[in-house]
Amino acid sequence: MVAIISTGHDVADARLHRTVAALRRAGANVQVRGLGDASRAPEGCTVTTSPPAGKIRRGLRALAWPWLSRADVVMTIDPDTALAAYLAARARRVIWVADVHEDYQALLKDRSWVPRPLLSALRGAVGLLNRLIAHADLVVVADDHIPPPRAARRVIMRNEPDFSLLPAVREHRGEGPWRAVHIGDNRTSRGLRTMVEAVAATINDANPWHLDIVGPVASGDRAWFDERLSKPDTRHIVHHGRLAPAKAWSVAATADVGLCLLTSTPAFVDSMPSKVYEYLGCGLPAVATPLPRVVELLHRTGAGVIVDGVGETAGALRRFATDPAWRESLVAASVEAAQAARERRNTYDATAAGIISLIGGGSAPRADKL
Secondary structure (H helix, E strand, O other), rough: EEEEEEEEEOOOOOOHHOOOOOHHHHOOOEEEEEEHHHHOOOOOOOEEHHHHHHOOHHHHHHHHHHHOOOOOEEEEHHHHHHHHHHHHHHOOOEEEEEEEEOOOOHHHHHHHOHHHHHHHHHHHHHHHHHHHOOOOOEEEEEEOOOOOOOOOOEEEEEOOOHHHHOOOOOOOOOOOOOOOEEEEEEEEEHOOOHHHHHHHOOOOOOOOOEEEEEOOOOOOOOHHHHOOOOOHHHHOOOEEEEOOHHHHHHHHOOEEEEEEEEOOOOOOOOOOOOOHOOOOOOOEEEEEEOHHHHHHHHHHHHHHEEOOHHHHHHHHHHHHHHHHHHHHHHHHHHHHHHHHHHHOHHHHHHHHHHHHHHOOOOOOOHHHHH
């Protein structure tokens, strides 16, 4: 039995769904304790959910939840659960796996709710928790640059697609209406305002663009977003809210391009956003901002276009709609990238096998084995 615990992630989280699916394919029974609507949780596991809470209640959950499981493996996602998970694992002689989704120290700079005077103290606290996480029986990180950089057992489980959760490769139409999609969290630093204004700019074109936005909108952007979507030039923009991954990606089955318009913040500059892999895995050209690793991928595959700001984003959408030769080259490259990606090994399955091996006293593979 593997118990996955998160005090900060909704059970609709895509990486959580991919992890559970791989563990189940490896033969594990899985329990999930997290936030949100249980109907959006991964299939085939036991689920316990709670509503999101304030900082004090979340802190109490972080201290308590790792002790509640009777599983062979306790897998934590958030750094605030590290202390309780460490103590519970040692006291009960169970296996602790820490799955680190992001560089949480860097991410603090991107959060408007973090008081500037407290930023250094909070970053220091996260740094201490990262040092504790390094003592987990297995540390699973989403990318090379994500801390902790050293641990007894550390594997890299990149946010690559699990094609069992994605639709088939897109069969593109040769004419409009044209549809763009964005799947994930929505806030200014993730391109929310850029994508809305770029699509709104096409409203009077011969073939105006439609935009499907899937995922929650940050509280700091909510008032602006609601007010903006009340205007006539955004009538082709639909917000679907948070959906389970399979339902979220079913929206992409009708799209022509996928948007990934992250700002170059400390949390994002070294990252490779999972949605770019997923767009290409569906055969969708990506329209993305110039993060270095995204630039390298799209230049290498030819499966997308790099933009910066509202004007360039709107220009790329207009060119896609009106330049058939350019559009067809992007589509052909994205379909080729999708076919190549679907032939590669699934890193989630490799990590799941490593976790199962720990239950039997084996050795999990190291990062260079994945």
